[in-house]
Amino acid sequence: MASSEYTTSATRGDSILQVENLQTAFFTDKEVIRAVDGVSFDIERGETVGIVGESGSGKSVTARSIMGLIKSPGRILGGSIEFDGEELTTKIEKEYRQIRGGDIAMVFQDPLTSLNPVYTVGNQIKEALRLHQGLRGTEATKEAINLLEAVGIPDASRRVKEYPHEFSGGMRQRAVIAMALACDPELLICDEPTTALDVTIQAQILELLQEIQEDRDLAIMFITHDMGVIAEIADRVNVMYAGEIVETAPVVELFENPRHPYTRGLLRSIPGNTPDEDRLTTIEGDVPTPNEPATYCRFAPRCPKAFDECDKVHPVSLEVEAGAEDHTAACLLYPEDVSQERAIELHREAETESEEEL
Numbered sequence: 294m295a296s297s298e299y300t301t302s303a304t305r306g307d308s309i310l311q312v313e314n315l316q317t318a319f320f321t322d323k324e325v326i327r328a329v330d331g332v333s334f335d336i337e338r339g340e341t342v343g344i345v346g347e348s349g350s351g352k353s354v355t356a357r358s359i360m361g362l363i364k365s366p367g368r369i370l371g372g373s374i375e376f377d378g379e380e381l382t383t384k385i386e387k388e389y390r391q392i393r394g395g396d397i398a399m400v401f402q403d404p405l406t407s408l409n410p411v412y413t414v415g416n417q418i419k420e421a422l423r424l425h426q427g428l429r430g431t432e433a434t435k436e437a438i439n440l441l442e443a444v445g446i447p448d449a450s451r452r453v454k455e456y457p458h459e460f461s462g463g464m465r466q467r468a469v470i471a472m473a474l475a476c477d478p479e480l481l482i483c484d485e486p487t488t489a490l491d492v493t494i495q496a497q498i499l500e501l502l503q504e505i506q507e508d509r510d511l512a513i514m515f516i517t518h519d520m521g522v523i524a525e526i527a528d529r530v531n532v533m534y535a536g537e538i539v540e541t542a543p544v545v546e547l548f549e550n551p552r553h554p555y556t557r558g559l560l561r562s563i564p565g566n567t568p569d570e571d572r573l574t575t576i577e578g579d580v581p582t583p584n585e586p587a588t589y590c591r592f593a594p595r596c597p598k599a600f601d602e603c604d605k606v607h608p609v610s611l612e613v614e615a616g617a618e619d620h621t622a623a624c625l626l627y628p629e630d631v632s633q634e635r636a637i638e639l640h641r642e643a644e645t646e647s648e649e650e651l
């Protein structure tokens with residue numbers, strides 16, 4: 294195999310979650326939107342993996358696919374989602390309900406989507422404890438108070454009796470995290486959990502997640518559009534663009550040595566990250582709707598480095614250079630230790646190989 298010296302997948306062996314070539318599409322009268330188009334990544338226990346990209350890049354659809362929350366007109370078309378050795382894409386709704394909120398819990402951007410305004414916060418945590426840990430009565434109340442204390446809610450024995458509207462935004466998000474923990478999950482999916490919060494509260498929530506992770510050896514998948522947040526929380530990062538992962542690397546490597554032109558653009562748009570320029574750089578244009586098969590680079594219309602082949606060859610994730618196993622980019626400029634002609638050939642070969650495997 295011509296491309297064997299440069300791996301095409303960033304997934305590894307001992308993971309709690311392994312997503313391989315996931316494809317999720319939405320069918321409308323006019324078009325098929327390939328919201329997630331061949332995404333592969335994995336998460337190990339005790340690790341935080343970031344998924345970053347602009348809105349419309351497919352981050353949330355990836356999370357919803359893992360949670361079994363894709364509803365018509367959407368559908369998982371192919372690929373695999375393996376959680377703790379079990380394939381999830383073949384599960385029926387009843388089986389999925391056990392996993393959702395049990396082994397895998399999710400925290401959304403708006404805590405009010407998870408909290409019911411007519412029940413006290415305590416009762417909602419107790420319901421999760423009853424369903425997932427079989428706790429009832431005073432035992433459940435005690436545990437609900439413990440969980441509220443664990444997420445840093447002061448005076449927890451009083452606040453357990455309060456309603457969501459009596460909590461501030463930051464406290465509500467803490468309560469949602471307490472509810473998620475009541476399920477004793479192995480994987481926590483956080484979808485922009487700090488976006489609606491001010492920076493001080495945001496920092497507190499990120500710190501809280503890190504503490505919980507250490508205590509429980511929890512795997513966390515953290516979705517955000519904010520590179521600053523990713524730098525704070527993630528161990529490894531997947532950058533998504535128009536339904537595809539375009540770069541994967543450990544967080545320090547990604548920030549010190551970004552390769553994909555899209556990642557570079559995202560990093561240049563962080564305030565304070567461009568010391569020699571007075572103004573922030575933005576990436577012109579919007580993320581395109583991925584409504585046709587990727588036979589070219591979807592970033593090409595916005596890419597400052599685009600060249601002729603970018604409109605003709607679909608770049609796949611390859612190591613950025615030989616031996617850089619944990620750093621891959623889907624860009625025809627890489628691997629960078631071969632000629633550009635050879636790099637393009639490697640992408641063509643890898644694409645043909647993956648088509649043959651399907």
Ligand code: SF4
Nearest residue numbers: 590593596603624625
């Ligand atoms: S493949 Fe071409 S257009 Fe796409 S990111 Fe690389 S250089 Fe830019």
